[in-house]
Amino acid sequence: xxxIVLDTLVFVASVLLAASAIIALYRIVxxxxxxxxxxxxxxxxxxxxxxxxxxMALSGRTDxxxxxxxxxMLGFVGSVSVSRYVSKSDSMTPGAEVGSLSDFSSLDWHMxxxxxxxxxxxxxxxxxxxxxxxxxxxxxxxxxxxxxDSPDGPDAITVQPDEEPVTVGLDxxxxxxxxxxxxxxxxxxxxxxxxxxxxxRTPTETDDEDSAREADDAARExxxxxxxxx
Amino acid sequence: xxxxxxxxxxxLLGGVLSLAAAVGMLRFADLLSRMHASxxxxxxxxxxxALAIALQYPNWATVTTLAIIISFQLVTIPxxxxxxxxxxxxxxxxxxxxxxxxxxxEAVDRAEAREVAWERRKGIGTDHNDG
Numbered sequence: 356x357x358x359i360v361l362d363t364l365v366f367v368a369s370v371l372l373a374a375s376a377i378i379a380l381y382r383i384v385x386x387x388x389x390x391x392x393x394x395x396x397x398x399x400x401x402x403x404x405x406x407x408x409x410x411m412a413l414s415g416r417t418d419x420x421x422x423x424x425x426x427x428m429l430g431f432v433g434s435v436s437v438s439r440y441v442s443k444s445d446s447m448t449p450g451a452e453v454g455s456l457s458d459f460s461s462l463d464w465h466m467x468x469x470x471x472x473x474x475x476x477x478x479x480x481x482x483x484x485x486x487x488x489x490x491x492x493x494x495x496x497x498x499x500x501x502x503x504d505s506p507d508g509p510d511a512i513t514v515q516p517d518e519e520p521v522t523v524g525l526d527x528x529x530x531x532x533x534x535x536x537x538x539x540x541x542x543x544x545x546x547x548x549x550x551x552x553x554x555x556r557t558p559t560e561t562d563d564e565d566s567a568r569e570a571d572d573a574a575r576e577x578x579x580x581x582x583x584x585x
Numbered sequence: 586x587x588x589x590x591x592x593x594x595x596x597l598l599g600g601v602l603s604l605a606a607a608v609g610m611l612r613f614a615d616l617l618s619r620m621h622a623s624x625x626x627x628x629x630x631x632x633x634x635a636l637a638i639a640l641q642y643p644n645w646a647t648v649t650t651l652a653i654i655i656s657f658q659l660v661t662i663p664x665x666x667x668x669x670x671x672x673x674x675x676x677x678x679x680x681x682x683x684x685x686x687x688x689x690x691e692a693v694d695r696a697e698a699r700e701v702a703w704e705r706r707k708g709i710g711t712d713h714n715d716g
Contacts, residue, residue, distance in 0.1 A: 357586050357587075357589075357590060360590060360593075361589050361590055361593050364590070364593035364594060364596070364597050365593055365596065367597060367600070368593070368596045368597040368599070368600035369600070370600075371597070371600030371601060371603065371604045372599075372600045372603055372604075374604055374607070375600070375603040375604040375606065375607035375608075375626075376603075376607070377607075378604075378607035378608065378610065378611050379606075379607045379610055381611065382607075382610045382611060382619075388616070388673075388676075388678050390616055390669055390672060390673050390676075390678055391616060391619060391678075393669060394610065394616070394619050394620055394623045394669065395610050395619075395623075397623055397627060397665075398603070398606045398607055398610055398623050398626065398627075401603055401606065401623075401626040401627045401630060401631070402603045402607070402626065404630075404631055404634070405596070405599040405600065405602075405603050405626060405630045405631065405633075405634050408596070408599070408631070408634030408635060408637065408638055409596035409599065409600075409634055409637065411638055412592050412595075412596060412634065412637040412638040412640075412641045412642075413592070413593075413596075413641075415641070415642070417638070417642055417646075417647050420647065420650045420651070420654070421650075423654050424650075424653070424654055424657065427631075427654060427657055427658050427661065428657070428661075430627070430661075430665070431661035431662070431664070431665050434665035434666070434668065434669055435664070435665055435668050437669075438665075438668040438669045438671070438672035439668065439672075441672040441673075441676055442668075442671065442672045442675055442676075
């Protein structure tokens with residue numbers, strides 16, 4: 356009697372494990388992304404581990420216990436490597452620029468907080484020597500790779516289409532200072548700090564530019580911004 | 586004989602958990618929901634099966650090896666699941682409509698604002714050094 360109950364239980368358990376493995380295989384085939392496939396692979400591995408453990412419990416093959424260790428480590432290494440691969444590849448998507456948040460570098464961990472405004476130069480010199488050396492000799496390599504917004508960099512090549520409507524808007528404001536600033540953009544051999552204000556605009560500063568243009572006194576607003584930065 | 590039946594019931598419990606994970610894998614609509622489903626047999630099912638083995642063969646070598654396996658699984662499964670979830674969040678493999686609350690988005694917004702402020706202050710510093 357009890358032998359029949361035992362056989363029935365073992366049969367039902369094996370059928371359930373086989374069904375779960377087959378359903379997880381269906382998710383591996385149909386998975387929309389590689390992460391879904393990875394999770395389904397983990398479920399298949401868990402089914403295999405449960406089945407192997409049941410086989411060991413019923414047949415006495417306890418010498419197969421290292422196989423369980425290997426399967427557990429296989430699932431862990433597979434999940435971690437696949438997720439690392441996916442995280443690495445998301446900075447290659449066309450929406451992600453170099454300076455955006457998804458692109459982490461080792462310099463981001465040394466980013467000073469807001470409260471350390473007093474010892475700013477010391478902190479910069481201490482924690483980010485790479486950035487300081489970039490400030491001294493910014494280009495051509497870093498500018499060409501786009502990781503540095505250089506004041507002396509090739510504005511006429513890269514940033515010129517972006518800053519063209521900005522100078523037009525400043526000229527429409529009929530402000531002589533703004534016109535002079537727009538004129539000094541690309542002409543002189545030494546552009547100076549004006550270009551660092553107007554030419555090397557990061558995408559975060561263009562948002563400020565839009566909001567300043569939406570204000571009623573646009574020209575004075577941008578003048579105040581430029582004066583504050585200089 | 587009663588130990589055999591208890592072991593068979595534990596193996597059946599592992600099979601039921603594994604099937605539940607597979608059905609969740611089939612039916613759930615989201616990466617995070619599927620992760621929620623898939624964590625059950627990896628920990629609970631393996632613990633049930635290890636209890637079955639330990640009931641059948643209660644000697645020291647088997648029990649210590651099972652303890653090593655279970656502790657290894659308990660340590661590594663949260664790490665792997667965390668990394669899969671992080672990769673899924675960064676590559677936007679989640680449905681916003683299925684979330685009640687996204688606490689990570691607030692942290693991302695704060696980090697983004699901090700980065701903007703830092704870049705702005707860096708611009709001030711370089712201009713001051715130039716002038």
